[in-house]
Amino acid sequence: MNKSGTIIIIEDDEDDRFVLEEAFNELGYSNKRIYFLDGLSALEYLYTTPERPFIIISDINLPQLNGLELRKKVQTDAELSLRCIPYVFFTTAINHQAVIDAYSTSAQGFFVKPGVFDELKETIKIMIEYWRKCAAPNNF
Incomplete structure (x- = not known):
């Protein structure tokens, strides 16, 4: 985990991308x-970049390869898994099965997108600060 590395955000909704960036x-x-x-x-991108990203924040419902499928690929790929990139879900798709499915892929978090901007900021802050304080095998 590279704490100063890139934050990868996988989000297909343009409005959500705008709000997240704000x-x-x-x-x-x-x-x-x-x-x-x-x-x-x-x-x-993950296969081709030489960078070590800090964190992946992913929606679940995505075109082509959904968030759960992507998490499984990252988790089971020897090279990608050694990068120790935290993978958290940030989605509006909250239901019991979605949470079970996310954690069955060894996701490191499942967060629900709040509808209020200040709550969204607080959730992002919690996510980022937690991972900034965590130790990982590859950051010594």
Whole structure:
């Protein structure tokens, strides 16, 4: 985990991407952020970038390769799994089965997108600060 690395956000809704970027800007996080509209393009990026991203924040319902499928690929790929990139879901698709499915892929978090901007900012802050304080095998 590279705590100063890129934050990868996989979100296909343009309005949600705009609101997320506003929240990150207001919170003052200096990490570069890259947005992907689908899981497949995010996976291609992960395979080709030499960077070690800080965290992946993913919606579940995505075109081409949904968030759950992407998480499984990241988790089971030897090279990608060694990067120790935290993978959290940030979605409006909250139901019991979605939470079970997410944790069955060893996701490191499942957060529901709040409808109020200040609550969204607080949720992002909690996510980022938690992972900034965590130790990982590859950051010593």
